[in-house]
Amino acid sequence: MLESIYVGLTGLAGYSKGLNVISNNVANLNSPGFKGAQLQFADLYYRDAGGDVPQELGMGLQTGGTFLNFAQGEGRDTGNDLDLMIDGAGLFVLRGDDGQLQYTRAGQFGLDDEGRLVDKSSGARVAASDAGGNLTDIGIAGLRFSAPLATRSVELAGNLSVADTQHVLPDVTVYDAAGGARSLKLTLDNNSATTPGTWTLTVALQDGTQVGSGQVRFANGRPQPGFDNVLVAWQPPTGTPLSLRIALSYDTTNTDGGTESTLALRTQDGYAAGSLVRTSFDADGTFITEYSNGQTTRHGRLALAWFDSPDQLEPVGNNAFVFRSGAQPRFGQPRGEGFGAIKGRTVELSNVDLAKQFSELIITQRGYQASSQVITTANEMLQQLMDMRGKR
Numbered sequence: 001m002l003e004s005i006y007v008g009l010t011g012l013a014g015y016s017k018g019l020n021v022i023s024n025n026v027a028n029l030n031s032p033g034f035k036g037a038q039l040q041f042a043d044l045y046y047r048d049a050g051g052d053v054p055q056e057l058g059m060g061l062q063t064g065g066t067f068l069n070f071a072q073g074e075g076r077d078t079g080n081d082l083d084l085m086i087d088g089a090g091l092f093v094l095r096g097d098d099g100q101l102q103y104t105r106a107g108q109f110g111l112d113d114e115g116r117l118v119d120k121s122s123g124a125r126v127a128a129s130d131a132g133g134n135l136t137d138i139g140i141a142g143l144r145f146s147a148p149l150a151t152r153s154v155e156l157a158g159n160l161s162v163a164d165t166q167h168v169l170p171d172v173t174v175y176d177a178a179g180g181a182r183s184l185k186l187t188l189d190n191n192s193a194t195t196p197g198t199w200t201l202t203v204a205l206q207d208g209t210q211v212g213s214g215q216v217r218f219a220n221g222r223p224q225p226g227f228d229n230v231l232v233a234w235q236p237p238t239g240t241p242l243s244l245r246i247a248l249s250y251d252t253t254n255t256d257g258g259t260e261s262t263l264a265l266r267t268q269d270g271y272a273a274g275s276l277v278r279t280s281f282d283a284d285g286t287f288i289t290e291y292s293n294g295q296t297t298r299h300g301r302l303a304l305a306w307f308d309s310p311d312q313l314e315p316v317g318n319n320a321f322v323f324r325s326g327a328q329p330r331f332g333q334p335r336g337e338g339f340g341a342i343k344g345r346t347v348e349l350s351n352v353d354l355a356k357q358f359s360e361l362i363i364t365q366r367g368y369q370a371s372s373q374v375i376t377t378a379n380e381m382l383q384q385l386m387d388m389r390g391k392r
Helices: 002-027 354-391
Strands: 037-043 046-048 056-058 061-068 075-077 083-087 091-095 101-104 107-111 117-119 125-129 135-137 153-157 159-161 166-175 181-190 198-205 210-219 229-234 242-248 253-255 264-268 274-281 286-291 296-302 304-306 313-317 320-323 330-332 341-344 346-348
Touching: 002 037, 002 061, 002 354, 083 091, 091 135, 107 346, 125 296, 153 166, 166 264, 198 229, 198 242, 274 341
Parallel strands: 083 346, 153 242, 159 253
Antiparallel strands: 037 061, 046 056, 075 346, 083 107, 083 341, 091 101, 091 125, 091 304, 101 320, 107 117, 117 125, 125 135, 153 264, 166 181, 181 198, 198 210, 210 229, 229 242, 274 286, 286 296, 304 330, 313 320
16 A cells, blocks of 8 residues: 555656646747647556566656657747748757857847847847858848948930920939939930931039030930940049949830920939848848848848757757757758748747647646545555554
């Protein structure tokens, strides 16, 4: 009967651990990237009770480790560009100040004081992967501003009516090397009376100062190759000289028949200096920076890690894991070599199934109650035995 009490105690201990696992799962129902666990139960060793016919008696319950359920959780849109979810296999790689690597599915990231991308929970740096597969930091250090670019090419598009003697573009903005905006006036004079299909393009400042001119030609109503642009060298009052190529796009027309002149600026390739206005990631894990001058630049790619079995991972808090001793992670990049894609402005929710946890809770409670009843019954039987001995 003492053995029965011991067996009952193993049940109480085992179901207590099971309740702890269930309660931890339920408590982390809203923890991004959390992976639910399940306690593994096993019977204890058996003992030969002796006698002519061997008998094997169970010695109760033992608990093994916990099994992590690594099924992907649902995604939730957060509106935060640095909240990331891995849609598929992979773990984000985090680097602590001590150099130790940790891994997580909870992609709630932000920027620290040095502009590095870090995990909000632990402050660990989020790792990127360079072309050689080496782990590096990623962030906005050195990327807070976009340098200006002087205009080199201006493209015009639209229609020039043969019936018009002149067409004026009164305000075409270009940029100098310092990013300063310069307003130019472009005038096209029709020379078709003397040379059919020929127009003179004159470039001037707003005060009327001419800075350059040249001819463009049309053949069969379209810009004639080799005569579809004008080169203008211009020295602004301040700054470095500008060399502009003002060209007609291939779809510019020169028509008559009552049409109007609609020629206008299509594009110019210069821009002012800009400041950082947004950071984000694309599906490949590439870091993208956007600036107030309309420019966008792309930088390194996030590093991901994966494993052969969930048993190789050990939870360490903050929704992070480490690889157990001897395990070797496999590194890669999003959308490559079996790794999942990145979904921006989204976090992966916990994969805990609340209904299943309640079901497990009921089973655990019943098991605990039954084990408690076994101890109570064995104790009563033992007391009866002691009472019988006392009556002798």
